[in-house]
Amino acid sequence: xxxxxxxxEVNSIKKYFRTRxxxxxxxxxxxxxxxxxxxxxxxxxxGSGKTTVGNMIMGIFxxxxxxxxxxxxxxxxxxxxxxxxxxxxIQLVFQNxxxxxxxxxxxxxxxxxxxxxxxxxxxMGRTIHxxxxxxxxxxxxxERYPEELGGGEKQLVAIARALATEPSFIIxxxxxxxxxxxxxxxxxxxxxxxxxxLGLSYLFITHNLSLMSNVADRVAIMYxxxxxxxxxxxxxxxxxxxxxxxxxxxSIPVITDEEELLKPQKIKAIGEIAGALNLPxxxxxxxxxxxxxxxxxxxxxxxxxxxxxxxxSCHLYSSKSDQISDQKLTSE
Amino acid sequence: xxxxxxxxxxxxxxxxxxxxxxxxxxxxKLSMIxxxxxxxxxxxxxxxxxxxxxxxxxxxxxxxAQALRAPSLAHPFGTDEIGRDVMTRVMFGxxxxxxxxxxxxxxxxxxxxxxxLVAGYYMRRWFSxxxxxxxxxxxxxxxxxxxxxxxxxxxPTEINVMMAVSLVWWPWYTRLVYSSTSSLRNEDYVKAAELxxxxxxxxxxxxxxxxxxxxxLTKISLDAGWVILIGAALSYVGLGAPAPTPDLGTMIxxxxxxxxxxxxxxxxxxxxxxxxxxxxxxxGDGIKDMFSSSIR
Amino acid sequence: xxxxxxxxxEVEKLKVGYKVYEGLLNVLNDVSFYVLNGEKIGIxxxxxxxxxTTMKAIMGILAGNAILMGGRILYKGSDLLTTSKKKVISxxxxxxxxxxxxxxxxxxxxFKIRQQxxxxxxxxxxxxxxxxxxxxxxxxxLLEAALPEPERILDSYPFxxxxxxxxxxxxxxxxxxxxxxxxADEPGTALDVTLEDQIMRLLKxxxxxxxxxxxxxxxxxxTVRGFVDRVYVMYAxxxxxxxxxxxxxxxxxxxxxxxLIDSVPKLAGGGVPEGIPGVVPSYLNPPTGxxxxxxxxxxxxxxxxxxxxMYEVDNEHYVACYLYExxx
Numbered sequence: 001x002x003x004x005x006x007x008x009e010v011n012s013i014k015k016y017f018r019t020r021x022x023x024x025x026x027x028x029x030x031x032x033x034x035x036x037x038x039x040x041x042x043x044x045x046x047g048s049g050k051t052t053v054g055n056m057i058m059g060i061f062x063x064x065x066x067x068x069x070x071x072x073x074x075x076x077x078x079x080x081x082x083x084x085x086x087x088x089x090i091q092l093v094f095q096n097x098x099x100x101x102x103x104x105x106x107x108x109x110x111x112x113x114x115x116x117x118x119x120x121x122x123x124m125g126r127t128i129h130x131x132x133x134x135x136x137x138x139x140x141x142x143e144r145y146p147e148e149l150g151g152g153e154k155q156l157v158a159i160a161r162a163l164a165t166e167p168s169f170i171i172x173x174x175x176x177x178x179x180x181x182x183x184x185x186x187x188x189x190x191x192x193x194x195x196x197x198l199g200l201s202y203l204f205i206t207h208n209l210s211l212m213s214n215v216a217d218r219v220a221i222m223y224x225x226x227x228x229x230x231x232x233x234x235x236x237x238x239x240x241x242x243x244x245x246x247x248x249x250x251s252i253p254v255i256t257d258e259e260e261l262l263k264p265q266k267i268k269a270i271g272e273i274a275g276a277l278n279l280p281x282x283x284x285x286x287x288x289x290x291x292x293x294x295x296x297x298x299x300x301x302x303x304x305x306x307x308x309x310x311x312x313s314c315h316l317y318s319s320k321s322d323q324i325s326d327q328k329l330t331s332e
Numbered sequence: 333x334x335x336x337x338x339x340x341x342x343x344x345x346x347x348x349x350x351x352x353x354x355x356x357x358x359x360x361k362l363s364m365i366x367x368x369x370x371x372x373x374x375x376x377x378x379x380x381x382x383x384x385x386x387x388x389x390x391x392x393x394x395x396x397a398q399a400l401r402a403p404s405l406a407h408p409f410g411t412d413e414i415g416r417d418v419m420t421r422v423m424f425g426x427x428x429x430x431x432x433x434x435x436x437x438x439x440x441x442x443x444x445x446x447x448x449l450v451a452g453y454y455m456r457r458w459f460s461x462x463x464x465x466x467x468x469x470x471x472x473x474x475x476x477x478x479x480x481x482x483x484x485x486x487x488p489t490e491i492n493v494m495m496a497v498s499l500v501w502w503p504w505y506t507r508l509v510y511s512s513t514s515s516l517r518n519e520d521y522v523k524a525a526e527l528x529x530x531x532x533x534x535x536x537x538x539x540x541x542x543x544x545x546x547x548x549l550t551k552i553s554l555d556a557g558w559v560i561l562i563g564a565a566l567s568y569v570g571l572g573a574p575a576p577t578p579d580l581g582t583m584i585x586x587x588x589x590x591x592x593x594x595x596x597x598x599x600x601x602x603x604x605x606x607x608x609x610x611x612x613x614x615x616g617d618g619i620k621d622m623f624s625s626s627i628r
Numbered sequence: 629x630x631x632x633x634x635x636x637x638e639v640e641k642l643k644v645g646y647k648v649y650e651g652l653l654n655v656l657n658d659v660s661f662y663v664l665n666g667e668k669i670g671i672x673x674x675x676x677x678x679x680x681t682t683m684k685a686i687m688g689i690l691a692g693n694a695i696l697m698g699g700r701i702l703y704k705g706s707d708l709l710t711t712s713k714k715k716v717i718s719x720x721x722x723x724x725x726x727x728x729x730x731x732x733x734x735x736x737x738x739f740k741i742r743q744q745x746x747x748x749x750x751x752x753x754x755x756x757x758x759x760x761x762x763x764x765x766x767x768x769x770l771l772e773a774a775l776p777e778p779e780r781i782l783d784s785y786p787f788x789x790x791x792x793x794x795x796x797x798x799x800x801x802x803x804x805x806x807x808x809x810x811x812a813d814e815p816g817t818a819l820d821v822t823l824e825d826q827i828m829r830l831l832k833x834x835x836x837x838x839x840x841x842x843x844x845x846x847x848x849x850x851t852v853r854g855f856v857d858r859v860y861v862m863y864a865x866x867x868x869x870x871x872x873x874x875x876x877x878x879x880x881x882x883x884x885x886x887x888l889i890d891s892v893p894k895l896a897g898g899g900v901p902e903g904i905p906g907v908v909p910s911y912l913n914p915p916t917g918x919x920x921x922x923x924x925x926x927x928x929x930x931x932x933x934x935x936x937x938m939y940e941v942d943n944e945h946y947v948a949c950y951l952y953e954x955x956x
Contacts, residue, residue, distance in 0.1 A: 045820035046791060058527060079527050087529040100520040103625075104542035106345075114528045143345045147625075150907060151675065158524075165528065180674035180847055182891045185903030192900070207821060210893045214900045237895070251825035252895065253850025255877055259895040269822035355649040 007169055007201050008034040008057065008075075013066030015052050025279065026052045027063070028225035031303070034169070039195065039202045041216030041233070043209065043248070048222040050205050054171045057203065058092050070169070088118045091162035095174035097154035101146040107157050108142040114164035131160040135190055152183030156190065163194065171203045176211070188215060209252050210259075213237050221245055224284040227303050231310040240264060241312040243289045283315065291316060353622045363618025369611030377426035389416035390424040390578050403596050410596035412587065418597060422604050424578035428490070429608060432563045433556045435494045436501055444505025445548060449536045451506065452513025464510060467503035475500040475562055483571040490573050493566055497559060508551055512544050546623025553616035557609035564605050580605050635702070636808055636841050637686070638662040642699035644681055645911075646691065653911040655681050657865045657919065657935060658699070663809065666839040668832075670852035670873070672888075673862035676908060679845045681865075683811050685709075687726055688716045704808075721752045725806040729814040731794035735786040741797055742782040745770070752805040765804070773800035774830050792823040799831065803838075810835065810842045816851060828855055849892055853877055858944075861885045864908050864919040866935060871945030881947040883924050918949070926951055 015027040027049040034040045044050040056063050059079030068075035070090065079087065094100035101110055111128050119127065132139050135156040146154055155175060162170050172191070176184040188211070194200060204216055212219055213233060220230040221242065229242040240246050246264040254260055270288055280287050286296040295315050303313040357363055381387050385407075395415030403410040409418035447467070451460040470478075475497065482496035516522060517540065525539050566572055567581025575582075580601040587597030644656040655678045663669050673679045684690045686701055688708065701708040703724075708716060728734045736744060745766040750757060757765075770778035773796040786794055795815060802810055812831065816824030832855060835842045846852050852859060852873075859876045861869040861884065869882040880886045884904070891903045906923035915921050917932040924931070930950050938946035939953055 045822060060523065060527070084529065087527070092524070092527055094520050094524065096520065100524055102521040102525075102539055102542070104545075105539070109538075113525060113530050113534070117529045143342050145349065161524070161528075181849070182674055182888060182904040185891050185893075185901045186905075188893075188900040189902060208893075209821075210895050211900070213895055214893045214897060247822060251822045253821075253824075253848060253854055254895055255849045255853050255889060255892055256894065256896075257878075262895050269825045352649045 005036050006033050007036045007038075007071060008203070009067075009069040010053075010057070011067040011069075013053075013056060013063040013068060015049070015056060015061070016064045025225050027056070029066075030222070030225075030227055032220055032227070032230065034201055034203060036168075037195070037199055037201055038218065039204055039216045041212040041219040042203060042205045042222065043207060043212060043219060044222035045207055045248075047224055049225040050222050051173060053222075054092070054173050054203060054205050058090065058171060084118070088165045089167050090169050090171070091165060091167040092171045093155070093158050093162050093173065093175050096178050097151060097158050098146070098178075100158050101154055103146050105145070106142065107144055107146075107149075110146075110157065111142070111161055111164055114161055118165040127164070131164055134163060134194065135160045136186070150183070151179045152187055155179060155187055159187070159191065159194075163198075167200070169201045169203070171205070173205045174207070175204075177206065177208065184211070209237075209248060210254070221248070224279060226284060226300075227311075227313060228285070229310075229312045229314075230303070235307075235310050237262075239310070241306060241310065241317060242314050243291050243316075244285050247288070356624065357618045357622045360618055360621055362614050363621065366611050366614025366616075366618060369607065370615050373426055373608055373611065374430060376423050377430050380420075380423040380427060384417075384420040384423045386417035386420045389420040390576075392576050400590070400594055402594075409600045412583070412597045413590065418583075418600055421578040421583060422580065422600055425580040425583060425601060425604065426608070428573050428577065428579050429560045429563065429605075432490075432494060432497070433559050436498045436559050437552055437555060439494075439498045440502040441505055441548070441552060444502035445509050445541075445544075447502070448506040448509025449513050449541060452510040453517055453532065453536050453540070455514055455517075463506065467506045467510075470500055470503040471507065473500060476565055479562065479566055480569070480571065483566065490577075493563065493571055497562055497566075501555070501559070504555075505548070505551070508547060509544060512547060513540055516540050516543055546620070550616050550620040550623070553612050553619050557612035557616075560605065560608055560612075634664045635662045636665050636667075636704065637843075638700075638702040639682065639686070640700045640702065642682065642685060642701065643697040644678075644685055644690070644699075645695045645697055647693045647695055651912050652695070654914050655865045655911050656685075656699075657914070659862075659865065659867055660699075660938075661860050661867060661870065663841045663843060665808075666835075666841055667858065668835060668842045668844065668856040669858045669860065670844045670846065670856035671860045671862055672846065672849060672852055674847050674888075674908075677862045678865040679862055680813065682862075683726065683813060683843070683845060686811065687720060687724065688713075721805050722754075723805070723808040724811070725802040725804070725809075726811040726813065727795075727798050727802045727815050730818050731791055731798055732786065732818075734798050735794060737786050740783060740785055741789075742766075745782060745797070745801060748801045748804050769800040769803050770797070772803060772834065773797070774826075775800065791819050792827065795819060795823075795827055796830070799827070799834075803834065806840055808841060810840055811845070812842060813845045814847070815844075817846070817848065824851065831855075849877075849889065861888070864914065865911065866919050866948065867938070868920065868948045869946065870938070871942070875942060875945045879942070879945075881941055881945070881952060882920075882949050883926055883951075884920050 010033070011031050012029050013027060014025070014029055017024040017026055030053060032040065042050045042053065055061060057068065057075065059077060059082055062076065062078055070086065075086070108128060111131060112124060115122055115124060115127050128142060129139050132142065137153060137156050137160070141149065141153070146157070149157065175191070176187050179187065191202070192215070195202065204212070206212055216233050218230065218232050219236045221228045221244065223244050229236070229240070229245050240249055247269050250263050251269045252263065254263065280297065282297040282299055283289070283301055286292045289296065293315060299315070301313045301315050301318060303311050304318060306312050306317045376383070380390070384390070393416055398411050398415040399413055401407055401411040407417050407419065409422060412418055412421070447463050451463040454460050478500045479493065479496035482499065483493055486492045522535060522539055525535050563572070564581030564584070567579045568585045570585070572582045573579040583601040584598050587594070587601070591598060639659055639661050642656050642659040646653040646655060659678070659682055661669070661671070671679050681690070686708065696709060703719065746762050749762050749765045766782065767778040770781055775781050775793065775796050781789070781793065781797065789797070815831065816827050819827060828851060831842070834840070844852060844856055856873055859871065859873050860867050861876070861882065863884045869876065869880065869885045876885065877889065880889055887904045891901045893900050904923055909915055909919055909922050915932065917934055918924070918936055921927050921931045928950060936948045936950045936953070938948050941947050941952050
C-alpha cells in the first residue's frame with residue numbers, strides 16, 4: 001500500500017451490458033477520486049449508472065474497461081478474488097434495509113459473520129456490544145430478528161455490520177431513501193459521527209439533493225452513464241452549471257418558501273429519460289435540454305474544468321466562457 | 333459467554349418467535365385435525381403391542397374357527413381368512429407404514445437438500461449440471477415402476493423396497509432446493525455475506541437454508557402420504573413386508589379375493605391408508621401456513 | 629363553516645384494528661376528515677401511521693384480519709361501511725379509484741397493457757361496450773395521462789415500459805373509474821424526482837380540469853405542499869392537525885408537525901436535523917391519551933387522560949393538542 005491521501009481512484013471506467021436488443025452503456029467513461037476522510041456524493045436518477053459504479057467498486061461485477069485503484073493498489077477484481085484486506089477495508093450499505101438483512105437470522109448472528117471472518121481473535125460478545133453502541137442501538141436488540149425492528153433500526157444494524165470489519169471506506173447506496181424522514185436524521189448523524197470518530201470516507205449515492213447539500217463535501221452528477229458535473233457542495237448548489245443539474249434542482253419538492261427561492265426557477269422537467277438502448281447522438285441530455293444548440297446533437301461534450309474545482313460536461317461551457325453566461329440568462 | 337439474565341431473554345425471544353408459528357398453524361382448523369390424526373395414528377402404531385385387542389394376530393397365528401367373522405363387538409373390524417383380528421393387524425400395519433416413511437425420508441431428504449443447495453448456489457459449474465441432469469433422469473422414471481423393477485431383481489424384502497423407493501425420492505428435494513436456492517442467492521443479504529467474505533458453506537447452510545426450511549418441511553409432510561401410498565401399492569402387488577408382518581397394502585390385496593360379501597378385510601385397511609394420507613396432507617397445509625409470512 | 633352538501637366524502641371517527649398473533653392492533657383512533665367536491669386534500673404521515681389502512685377502509689379492501697370497531701365513511705351522504713358489497717364494488721368501478729405507490733406491482737406482468745386497459749374500461753361501464761369503443765376509450769385515457777404513443781403502449785408489456793410510463797398507465801386506468809374521487813397513495817415515491825415532478829403536475833392538471841376530488845397520501849412533505857389545498861397530518865392512527873396547506877407549513881402548531889417539518893434537511897443548509905427521538909408507540913398497547921405523548925417535549929399530565937379533541941386555532945386550522953385547549 002502506497003502512502004497517499006487519495007483513497008480511491010477511478011479512471012475511464014466503462015460498463016457495457018450486452019443484451020439481445022443491443023448494448024446498454026450503463027457507465028460510460030467515468031473518472032473521479034475520493035480523498036481520505038472525504039464524502040463524495042454521487043447523484044443521479046434511474047438509469048444514470050450510479051448504482052453500477054458502486055457495484056463495480058465493490059467488485060460485484062467487473063468494469064468492461066478502465067482502471068480502479070484503492071490505496072494505490074489495483075481494485076479491478078471481482079469481490080471473491082480480492083485479497084482479504086480489501087474485502088475488509090471497503091464495505092457497502094444497501095438501500096433497502098429489509099432485504100439486506102437475513103430474515104431468519106438474529107442481529108447477533110448477522111453481526112457475528114463479519115467479525116468471525118475478519119477479526120477472529122476479537123472477543124465476540126464485547127465486540128458486538130461495542131458495535132451496537134456505535135450505532136446507538138440498545139444491546140438487547142441483538143436477540144431480535146429483523147422483522148422485529150423498525151426501518152431505521154434495521155439500517156443501523158446494516159451500518160453496524162459494515163463497521164464490524166473496521167473498514168476505511170464505505171459505499172452508502174441510498175442509505176435513507178427507504179426510510180421515514182423523522183428517522184433519516186438519526187441515521188445520517190450517526191454516519192457523520194462515525195466519519196469523524198473513525199476517519200472514514202464515504203461514497204454517498206443518493207437522489208435526494210436536499211440531503212446531499214448537507215452531507216457531502218463534493219458532489220458528482222451522473223446522467224445516463226456519464227458524469228455531467230462535479231463540484232464542491234457549496235459551489236454546486238450556489239452555482240449549478242449543467243442544465244440537467246438545474247432541472248434536477250428545480251424539481252426538488254421543498255417545504256419552505258426560502259428554499260423555493262433558492263431553486264433555479266426557469267427549468268421545468270420535461271421529456272423522458274431516454275431509454276438506455278436508444279441513446280441520443282451527441283450529448284445524451286440534448287432532447288430535454290432547454291439550451292440545446294446544433295453542436296449538441298452531434299458531438300458528445302467532455303468533462304472540463306470551468307472554474308477551479310468545478311467540472312462540467314456541457315457545450316455551453318467549452319472554451320467560450322464569456323458568451324456562455326449571457327446565453328444562460330437569456331434562454332428560456 | 334452469556335449471563336443467566338441474557339439466557340432468560342434469549343429463551344423468551346425464542347418462545348415468542350416460535351409461538352408465532354404455532355399461532356399461524358392453529359388458525360386453520362383442518363391443519364389441527366391433520367396434526368391430531370397423525371399424532372393419534374403414530375401413538376397407535378407405537379403402542380400397538382399394548383393397546384391392540386389381540387396382539388397375537390400380528391404374528392404367526394391361525395384360528396380357523398374364528399375366520400371370516402363379520403365386524404362385531406368382539407372384533408370391531410372383523411377377522412380375516414385365517415382368523416386374525418383385522419383391527420389389530422391394521423394397528424400394526426401402521427408400524428410398517430410409518431417406518432417406511434421414516435426410512436425413506438430419513439435417507440433422501442438430507443442428501444437431496446445438500447445436493448440442491450450446492451447445485452443452486454454454484455449454478456453454472458460442471459458439478460451442478462451433473463447433479464441436476466442426474467436428478468432429471470431419476471425424476472423421469474415413475475417411482476412405482478423403478479421400485480417394482482428393483483424389487484423384482486432383488487429379494488422382495490422390506491429393506492429392498494425401502495431402498496427402491498428412496499432411490500427415486502431424493503431428486504425431488506434436490507429440485508425444490510435448487511430452484512429456491514438459485515433465486516435466493518440474488519437476495520441482498522446473500523450478496524452482503526459474500527461481499528464480507530463469508531465462506532460458501534456458511535452462505536449455503538446458514539444464510540440460504542434457514543429460508544428454505546418452510547418449503548422443505550411442507551414437502552416432507554406431503555411426501556409422507558405419497559410414500560405410504562406407493563408402499564401400499566408395492567405391497568398390493570406382493571412386494572411388501574413378508575408374511576406374517578401386518579402390512580396395509582398386503583391386507584387390501586389378500587382381502588380382495590373375498591369381495592364383495594366379505595368386505596371388511598379390504599375396507600378397513602383401505603380406510604386406514606386414506607386416513608393417514610389425508611392426515612399428512614392436512615398437516616402439510618398447516619406447515620405451509622406456518623411459514624407463510626403473509627399471515628399475521 | 630363548511631357546507632355539508634359540498635362534502636363528497638366524510639370519514640367520521642373511524643376506528644379500525646387488526647387481529648394478530650400478539651393480540652389486537654388498535655390502529656385507527658377516531659380518524660375524521662372530509663373532502664369537498666373538486667378539492668385536493670393531502671394526508672401526511674410516516675410509515676405505519678394508518679394512512680393506508682384508512683384508504684383501504686374507504687375502498688373496502690381491508691385485510692381479512694381487520695376489525696371495524698366504529699365510525700362511518702359517508703360518501704355523498706350514505707355510509708359505505710353499511711352499504712352492500714355490490715354497491716361498493718359498483719362505486720369502485722365508476723366513482724372512486726386508487727393509484728398505488730409502486731407502478732410495477734400494480735400492473736400484471738404477464739399481460740400486455742392492452743388487456744389490462746381494456747378490462748378496466750369494460751368493468752367501469754354499465755352497458756356492454758363494442759370492442760371499438762373500448763379501444764377508443766383506452767386510447768383517450770392514455771392520451772389524457774400524457775402518454776404520447778398510446779398504440780405502442782397498448783402493445784407493450786409492463787416490463788418494456790419505464791417507471792414513469794407505468795405510473796402514467798396506472799393514472800390512466802384510475803381515471804377511467806374516477807369520476808368523483810381519486811386516491812393517490814404515494815404516487816411519485818418510486819420515481820425519480822424529475823419524473824415525480826412531471827407526474828404531480830400532470831395529476832394536478834387532470835383533476836383541476838375534470839373537477840375530480842383527490843386524496844394525496846404521502847410522507848414526502850414537499851410533494852404534498854406543492855399540490856393540495858388542505859392538509860391532514862396523521863400520527864399513529866390519529867389525525868393530529870388539519871388546515872389549509874399554507875397555514876400548516878408556515879405555522880405548524882402540533883408538536884409532531886413542527887418536529888416533522890424540522891426533520892427535513894433544507895436546501896438552505898443547516899446540517900442534517902436530528903429527527904424525532906423515540907419510536908412510534910406499539911398499536912398493541914397504545915397510550916390511553918394522546919398517542920404522541922411518548923415523544924412530545926411539551927407533554928403535560930392531562931395528555932395521558934384521553935385523546936385531545938381538535939381545537940380550532942385559526943380559520944379552518946385545527947390541532948389535536950391540549951396545548952391549544954380553550955382557556956390555556
